[in-house]
Amino acid sequence: MTLLNVKxxxxxxxxxxxxxxxxxxxxKGEILGVVGESGCGKSLTSLAVIGLQPxxxxxxxxxxxxxxxxxxxxxREWQQIRGDGISMIFQEPMTAxxxxxxxxxxxxxxxxxxxxCDKNAxxxxxxxxxxKVHIPDPSKRFDAFxxxxxxxxxxxxxxxxxxxxxxxxxxxxxxTTALDVTVQAQVLDLLEELRENTDTAIMFISHNLAVVSQIxxxxxxxxxxxxxxxxxxxxxxxxxxxxxTQGLIASLPVMGESHEELYAIPGTVPAxxxxxxxxVFADRCNRTSDVCRAxxxxxxxxxxxxxxxxxxxxxx
Ligand SMILES: Nc1ncnc2c1ncn2[C@@H]1O[C@H](COP(=O)(O)OP(=O)(O)O)[C@@H](O)[C@H]1O
Ligand code: SF4
Ligand SMILES: [Mg+2]
Numbered sequence: 245m246t247l248l249n250v251k252x253x254x255x256x257x258x259x260x261x262x263x264x265x266x267x268x269x270x271x272k273g274e275i276l277g278v279v280g281e282s283g284c285g286k287s288l289t290s291l292a293v294i295g296l297q298p299x300x301x302x303x304x305x306x307x308x309x310x311x312x313x314x315x316x317x318x319x320r321e322w323q324q325i326r327g328d329g330i331s332m333i334f335q336e337p338m339t340a341x342x343x344x345x346x347x348x349x350x351x352x353x354x355x356x357x358x359x360x361c362d363k364n365a366x367x368x369x370x371x372x373x374x375x376k377v378h379i380p381d382p383s384k385r386f387d388a389f390x391x392x393x394x395x396x397x398x399x400x401x402x403x404x405x406x407x408x409x410x411x412x413x414x415x416x417x418x419x420t421t422a423l424d425v426t427v428q429a430q431v432l433d434l435l436e437e438l439r440e441n442t443d444t445a446i447m448f449i450s451h452n453l454a455v456v457s458q459i460x461x462x463x464x465x466x467x468x469x470x471x472x473x474x475x476x477x478x479x480x481x482x483x484x485x486x487x488x489t490q491g492l493i494a495s496l497p498v499m500g501e502s503h504e505e506l507y508a509i510p511g512t513v514p515a516x517x518x519x520x521x522x523x524v525f526a527d528r529c530n531r532t533s534d535v536c537r538a539x540x541x542x543x544x545x546x547x548x549x550x551x552x553x554x555x556x557x558x559x560x
Contacts, residue, residue, distance in 0.1 A: 245272045247412055247445050248293065253305035255288045255297060260516035262288050262301070264469035264524075270413060270445050275435075277460025277477070278449045279492070283513040285469040286449045290415045293447070294330050295322045310412065327358050331406040335418040337398040341390040347401045348374070348386030354408035373404040377434060396427035400434065407438065417449045432459050453492045457481065462549070465489050468513055468524035471543065475550040485552040487529045523555065531556045 248270040255263035263285040270276045278286050291297045293307060295314060307314050309329060317325070326332075334340050342350055351373050352366035361369065367386075374382035377400040390398055399419060406414050416435065420428040436459055439446060450456045456463055457477035465473040465480070465488065473486040484490045491509035511528040522537040523529070529536070535555050543553040 246270075247272050247310060248447075249306075249308040250289075250293065251306040251308075253289065253292060253303070253307065255285065255292050256302045256304070257300060257516060260519070262469055262516055263292070264519075265305070266466070266469075266471045268464055268471065268474070270447055272412065273439065273443045273445055274461045275439060275446045275448055275459055277456035277463040278447060278466060279451065279453050279456045279463060280466035281451055281513050283468075284466040286451075286466055287417055289466070290332070290417050290447060290449055294326060294332055294415060296332075327354065327409045327411065329411055330413045330415065331409065331411040333399070333402050333406050333414060333416040333419045335421050337395075337402040338390060340402060341398065343390055346387050346389055347393070348388075351401070351404050351408055354405055358409040369408075370404075373408055374401075376407070376438075377401070377404045379404075394427075395423055396430060399423065399427075399431055403431075403434065403438070407442070407444070410442065411444060413445045413447065415447045415449070418451070419448075420455060421450065421452070428455070435459060453480075453489075454496050465492070468519055470524055470540075470553065472525065472554070473550075473552050475547075479547070479550050483550075485546055485550070485557050486525075486554050487531055488525050491528075531559060 246269050250269065251267045253263060253266050254261050266289065278289065280286055288297060288301065292303045295317065297303055303315065309325065314325065348370050351370040355361045355366040355369045371382050371386060374385060379385050379397060379400055393401065420431050423431060435446060438444060448456060448459055457480065460477055463475065463477055463480055464471050465486065467488045473489045480489060481493065484493055494507045495509060497506060509528055514524065514527065522539060523541055526532045526536045533556065541553045541555045543551045544557065545551050546557060
């Protein structure tokens with residue numbers, strides 16, 4: 245069942261599109277990975293989906309969540325959806341948590357607000373939540389303040405808060421980027437476990453293709469505001485078709501090789517006002533031809549559930 249259906253979404257700043265005409269969907273219970281370098285429009289896409297885009301941004305297109313066109317909602321209706329329908333986990337939990345309130349009370353408050361529980365019932369549910377996200381010794385940690393916890397534990401608290409109202413969709417924007425590799429793996433395991441035990445779908449965003457592929461059922465690759473390729477992680481790794489995806493894979497560290505030998509895609513993501521007609525990747529691509537400079541490539545299906553936007557698919 246389709247939970248979220250995004251059609252021709254654009255997010256523009258002063259007439260320049262940071263997100264440019266993208267379409268995708270998220271099914272109930274699945275994990276959709278979104279990958280691309282910094283500046284590709286991942287965060288603005290997710291903020292538009294939850295109605296929190298910066299006020300300077302103009303959003304256009306169509307976002308359907310459970311049959312409702314959410315772009316037409318007013319702020320009060322949005323508040324209903326946030327928490328109950330869609331909730332969000334950010335990269336840095338400290339900015340989302342209240343520094344002067346204990347973590348237990350912050351989670352309990354979610355239950356009081358969204359499920360209209362009384363204080364005692366909310367505390368019981370909050371303790372259960374702490375246990376669910378594997379915070380050791382929940383009754384003791386209930387009274388801890390955010391700064392008393394490690395980064396990984398704080399991210400678990402954020403996940404507990406995001407899950408408190410049993411949303412159908414969680415958007416996780418770089419949830420593990422600030423964590424070291426071991427803690428990152430634990431948080432990924434936790435998200436996977438929650439997905440298995442609940443019906444919650446996750447839109448998992450990261451600049452790191454290896455991390456996204458580890459957890460996602462399907463992946464969309466974004467470059468400079470566009471979706472350039474989409475497939476399952478297995479297909480992306482075994483037969484990446486877009487030069488950008490191929491570059492991302494080539495830049496991944498290989499076990500046993502020194503970091504000095506790491507490949508990097510030459511150049512950088514163009515600024516919003518430097519994106520002209522033609523393929524957005526043309527300045528960094530090794531296959532650029534006249535047609536690439538002249539025309540934006542359309543997305544083409546190369547196989548079941550594998551689509552690519554490139555004029556020279558398959559030509560190396
Ligand atoms: N509030 C803002 N005002 C102006 N430009 C912005 C704002 N937020 C993001 N941008 C620009 O939009 C583009 C996409 O940003 P973002 O969605 O944050 O990318 P990502 O999350 O993939 O790193 C970037 O070029 C960024 O500079
Ligand atoms: S359309 Fe052209 S410039 Fe763009 S990725 Fe394909 S080959 Fe490269
Ligand atoms: Mg971002």
